[in-house]
Amino acid sequence: MSLVVSQLTIDCPDPTTLARWWASVLGWVQVEDDEPDDDEVEIAPPAGDATPWLFIRVPETKTVKNRLHVDVRPPDGSDQPTELARLLELGATRVDIGQGDVPWIVLADPEGNEFCLLRSTPAQLAAARA
Incomplete structure (x- = not known):
């Protein structure tokens, strides 16, 4: 039996902004969470036919x-x-x-x-x- 990729995680200083940008690029939607948190934002295709992306706040920028x-x-x-x-x-x-x-x-x-x-x-x- 193979592992299943649950999500692709992207470290970033501003998860909300970057998640919204990629959702706009891909035509995806933000996954609603029972406990909204600006430190983690997940997006996925509306049909659920691809691996979701999770944007997580980190203090450093890309170098x-x-x-x-x-x-x-x-x-x-x-x-x-x-x-x-x-x-x-x-x-x-x-x-x-x-x-x-x-x-x-x-x-x-x-x-x-x-x-x-x-x-x-x-x-x-x-x-x-x-």
Whole structure:
């Protein structure tokens, strides 16, 4: 029997703000808690079809490149340029981590955590793998 990933935990100085930002980016919702706490905020997809993310308050800010990062893919019906414009409008910034000439775009969230915007949509990826 395999372990099941319960959630992805992200350390940050401001869990509420960062959780709201990522919920907006991903189209997710904040998971309501019986005991609301600004030190921990969880978000998840409305359909519950992906691993939730838990944002936890820590006193320090990010200082070096992430050891783990998120790759996001444009949804079917959209494309990389459209999603890039949306992410930049929401407050993402372009970053150079030495990636060179690659088909994905490296960005950072408002707290500086790197993530990649991939080029193909889920349907394009499925067609390429078929």
